[in-house]
Amino acid sequence: MKKVGILVLCLTLILALHGLAMAETLKIGTLSPLTGPYAQDGTDILQGVKTAVSVYGPLKGYESVEVLPGDSACDGGKATMAANKHINSGVNVVIGAYCSSATEPAQIPLMEAEIVQITPASTNERLTAKGYKYFFRMPPRDDVQAWSTVQFLENKLKAKTLALIDDKQTYTAGLTANIKKFAKENDKVKVVAHEHITPGDSDFTAVLTKLKRINPDVIYMSTYQPEGSKMIQQVRKLGLESAFVTEDAVYHPKFLEVGGPAAEGVYLTFAKSPDTPEKEQFIKTYKAMWKVDAVGTYAYFAYDAAMMVLAAVEKAGTAKSDTLQKTLRGNTWSGVTGDIKFDEHGDRKLAHIVWIVKDNQFVPYWDPMTGKDL
Numbered sequence: 001m002k003k004v005g006i007l008v009l010c011l012t013l014i015l016a017l018h019g020l021a022m023a024e025t026l027k028i029g030t031l032s033p034l035t036g037p038y039a040q041d042g043t044d045i046l047q048g049v050k051t052a053v054s055v056y057g058p059l060k061g062y063e064s065v066e067v068l069p070g071d072s073a074c075d076g077g078k079a080t081m082a083a084n085k086h087i088n089s090g091v092n093v094v095i096g097a098y099c100s101s102a103t104e105p106a107q108i109p110l111m112e113a114e115i116v117q118i119t120p121a122s123t124n125e126r127l128t129a130k131g132y133k134y135f136f137r138m139p140p141r142d143d144v145q146a147w148s149t150v151q152f153l154e155n156k157l158k159a160k161t162l163a164l165i166d167d168k169q170t171y172t173a174g175l176t177a178n179i180k181k182f183a184k185e186n187d188k189v190k191v192v193a194h195e196h197i198t199p200g201d202s203d204f205t206a207v208l209t210k211l212k213r214i215n216p217d218v219i220y221m222s223t224y225q226p227e228g229s230k231m232i233q234q235v236r237k238l239g240l241e242s243a244f245v246t247e248d249a250v251y252h253p254k255f256l257e258v259g260g261p262a263a264e265g266v267y268l269t270f271a272k273s274p275d276t277p278e279k280e281q282f283i284k285t286y287k288a289m290w291k292v293d294a295v296g297t298y299a300y301f302a303y304d305a306a307m308m309v310l311a312a313v314e315k316a317g318t319a320k321s322d323t324l325q326k327t328l329r330g331n332t333w334s335g336v337t338g339d340i341k342f343d344e345h346g347d348r349k350l351a352h353i354v355w356i357v358k359d360n361q362f363v364p365y366w367d368p369m370t371g372k373d374l
Contacts, residue, residue: 026065026319028053028306029086031079031096031106032121034071037200037226040254041098042072044296045120049095051286051299052306060314072106074099074169074199079106087113092319095305098298099224100124101170107135114321116328118309120301123248124174128345134325136346138301138337142171145247145269146178148352148368149220152267154188156354156366157243159217163193165207165231166222175222175247192216197227204231205238212240221246229258236262243267248352253294256360263360269352271337272364273300279336304335 030049032042046069053065068089070082079102086094087109094110094117097103103122110117111132118136119127125141153159162183166172176194183189193214195207208231211219219235219242221228228250235244244266251270256263273279282303286295308328313319316327333340342348353374356365364374 024062026059026062026310026313027068027089027091027093028065028309029068029070029089029091029094029096030302031070031072031082031086031094031102032098033074033102034069036073036075038074038098038224041121041225041249041252041296041298044299045096045098045302047286047290047296048120048299048302049306051282051289052303052310054289055282055285056307056310059310061317062313065310070094070096072097072099072102074102076101076105079103080109082106083109086110087115091115092313092321093118093309093324095120095302095309097122099169099171100127100174103127104170107132111135116309116321116324118305118328120305121298122171124170126170126174128347132346134321136305136325136328136342136348138305138340138348139248140271140350140352141347142174143178145352146175147182148269148354149179149245149247150182150186150189151368151371152269152354152366153183153218153245154186155371157218157245159189159243161192161214161216161218162189163195163211163214163216163219163242164191164222165195165197165211165219167197167199167201167224167227169199171249172222172224176220179220179222189218197223197231199224199227201227202230204234208234208238208240211242212238216242218243218245221250224249225252225255226258229255229263232259232266233262245269248297251355251362252297254296256357256362259357260360263357266357267365268355268357268362270297270355270362271350272353273337276336278334282336300337304333304337304340307335308333308340 032045072079083106098121100122164176312327354366
């Protein structure tokens with residue numbers, strides 16, 4: 001009887017320990033601007049992650065999945081504080097940040113803590129040039145985007161003169177620097193002006209009046225969406241005749257909403273994702289879940305990042321960082337933004353196309369890889 005009692009006790013302990021293991025929670029931290037001028041993009045990222053957790057359903061080996069929001073505010077110091085808070089909270093993975101100027105400093109504590117970080121938005125090429133094995137990026141890099149832009153300027157618009165505008169942030173200034181580099185290498189487009197604005201500004205009259213006098217063939221606007229939406233209204237009001245080209249941070253439903261008729265004819269570079277039933281279902285689910293009329297651009301990348309993490313954890317049977325990063329890197333994942341395959345640097349092989357705003361919609365226009373209209 002004594003042996004039977006001991007056996008029953010052992011079985012009870014085993015079941016109890018098994019129950020504790022099953023009660024483990026997978027913690028996904030997010031980093032994105034939830035306050036400040038770029039809060040809409042940050043909210044899109046957070047909601048994209050939460051949508052993925054809801055859609056994925058129960059995760060094998062885990063009782064629950066918890067999403068812990070972190071406000072980076074597109075500020076290096078705040079992003080670092082939020083990253084350290086995530087580390088202290090015991091997160092398994094971080095999805096973020098949005099601005100490259102926030103992602104770069106947040107990398108330092110996260111990489112030291114050996115926590116997998118996946119950015120759904122930051123595109124500065126320095127982020128994956130440091131050899132961090134736990135860092136991954138969903139969208140294409142800025143040097144890829146800049147190359148696509150210069151190809152478009154030279155071969156489609158046949159531009160001879162170019163003016164640049166940026167706000168001196170890591171992302172925006174990185175793009176204009178790359179455009180200058182490729183334009184100089186090809187020696188077909190001459191940069192005749194390079195102007196700067198301040199993040200959060202709303203009056204760009206002085207800069208635009210100066211560029212109107214110069215009258216370049218193209219003005220390249222390297223800003224975030226809030227500034228871009230206001231700037232294009234002032235461009236039309238002042239009667240600038242230059243073609244306007246901009247980038248992926250402006251590719252957002254808010255640009256169409258705020259820019260209105262003034263946004264018509266603006267060219268943008270952004271990756272093209274395939275139209276699939278999965279993508280349509282995501283759009284339907286997201287709109288219903290968050291009661292919105294349109295899905296923010298970076299919600300797609302954030303959704304894919306979270307779905308990929310959940311699938312990788314289940315496939316690996318663990319959320320331990322070293323195993324997880326090997327699983328992420330060693331497989332091809334299917335997402336609403338297309339197939340996801342990372343190279344040795346953590347970059348994804350994904351190309352841009354050029355879009356045009358037509359009838360208040362983003363419409364595919366030109367493919368820099370083929371040099372053909374779309």
